[in-house]
Amino acid sequence: MLLHVGAFVLDIDSKQATPWHKLAPRTRILCTLLFVFATVLTPDGHWWTWGIYGLALICLLLLSRVTLLVLLKRLAVEFTFIGVVLLGTLFRGGGEILWSWGPIQVTTVGLTVLGSVTLKALLSLSILNLLTLTTSVTALLHALLELKTPPLLVAILASMYRYISVLIGEFNAMRRAAESRNLMNSNRSIRLIVGNTIGALFIRTYDRGNLVYQAMLSRGYQGVPPMVEKVSSGGRYDVVALSLTVILALLGQAIYWRK
Template sequence: MLLLHIGASHLNTEESQTSNLPIASWKYLTPPTRVLCVFLAVFAIALTPNGHWWTWLFYGIWLSAIVPLSGVKLLKLLQRLAIESSFIGVVLLGTLFQKSGEVVWAWGWLQITTQGLTILGSVALKAFLSLLMLNILTMTTSVPMLLHALRVLRVPSLLVAILASMHRYLSVLIEEFNAMRRAAASRNFASHKLWRGNAQQRAWQRQVIGNMIGVMFVRTYDRGERIYQAMMSRGLKEVPPIMEVQPAGLQDLLAVIGTVAIGLLGQLIYVMRSF
C-alpha cells in the first residue's frame, strides 16, 4: 500500500523542506538507520499483546515526538493515514465479533463482546502506530535510497529487485488505466443517464468494467515485458545506483540504541503491569 502511495502520487521527499531542523533530527540519519529504526519500532509495537494500553500510550508519545523532528507536513501525513486506514478498517471489523467475553451488544447471531472490543482496539492501535512510522519513512526517503538501504541491511537481492520493478512498473499501470478511462469517457460510458438505467444496464456496465480490468492487466503485462527486455539490453541493475551515500555516524548509532532502549522500556511497562 505504501509503495502504491509513492508511485501514484509522485511525491518527492520533503528533505529539502527540513533545513531548519535541529542536528538531532530524523533528516540527518542515513537511510539504513531510518529503515532499521522503523523496523525495530514496528516490531516492538506488534510484539505487545492485546489490551496493554499503557505500553501503546508510551509508544504513541514517542512517535508523536518523531513527527516534528522528521519535518513532514502534518496535513499530508494525516491524509495518507486516512486513506490507508479506510482499507485496513474493513479488515479490522472482522475482529470485533468474538464469542468469548461479556456480551455488550447482540442482534441475532451477531454479538459484540468485551473481548472483541479489546482485540479491535489493540489491532487498530498497532496498525495506526505502524503506519505512522512507515509513512514518515517513505515521506522523508526516496525510493532509490530505500532500496539501497535494504541492500545495505542484507535483504535478499531478489526481494529488492521485485520491489524496484514494482515501483518502475507502477507508472506503466497508471498510464494504461488513464488511457482506457479516456477511451471510455469519449464513448459516453460513464454518463449519468446510463448509470440511472435499469438493473440489466447496470449489470452490463459492471461486466464491461470487469473486461476493462482484464484487458488492462494483459496490456500492462505485455508492455511491462517489453520494458523489461529493453532495460535488460541496456544493462539493467537490480537497484538504481546511488551517486552519493551518506556515511553512518555517531547520530546513527545513538538513534539505533535509543530505539532499542525505548522498545525495551515499553515492553518493561507491559511486564510490570502484568503483575
C-alpha cells in the same frame, strides 16, 4: 478513485533537511522495524505502552516535517483494506456480553482486541508510511541490500515500483479515452467500462512492461536501479537514533513489567 489519491507518491518528502533525513537509510529502516516489532508484540490492553509510542511517533512526524495530508490519505486507503479484519475482531467471544443479536455478540474482550489491533495497525502503518515518504525508493532498495536482504527480493520490489507507474499511466489513458467518448455518463456504464478496462489493462501493460524492461536493460540495469543521489553512510547520529529507539521500546514495556 484510488489512483487519484496521493497514496502512490512514495517519496515526496525525501528532499527535506531534518535530523531524520540525516540518518542513513538503513538506520531509518532499522528504527522503523524496531518500532513496529515493539508495537505489534505488545499484549492486548496495554494502552499506556501505545500511548508512549504514539507520543514518540507524533514527535517524529513533526521533526521530519512530513506532509500530513498525504500521510492521512495513505492511511485512509490502507484502512479500507484492513477494516474488514478489524471489524471481525469485535465479535470475539469472552468477557462480559455488552450487546447481542442472535449468535452475534459484542463483549468486553472483543472491544479490547478491536482497540488493541486498531492501535497496532495505526502506529505501524504510520511509521512505515513515514519511512517511504521521507526516503527515496532507490535509497531504500540499496539500504535493503546493505542489510543483507536477498538480492532477488530487492529486484522484485524494484520491478513492482517501476511497473506500478506503467499500470497507473495505462489506466488513466484508457479512462480519459472513455470519458472523451462520453462512455461514463451513468453508474451502469461506468461499471461496464471499468470492468472491460481492467481486462484490457493486463494485456496492454504486459506489452508496455516488456518494452520498459528492454529499455532498462539497454541502460545497464542489473537488478537494482543505480544510485544517483548522495546519501548518508552512517555515523554517531545513527548510533544515537538506534539507541533511543531501543530505549523507547523498553520504556513502553517497562510500565507493565512489575505487574
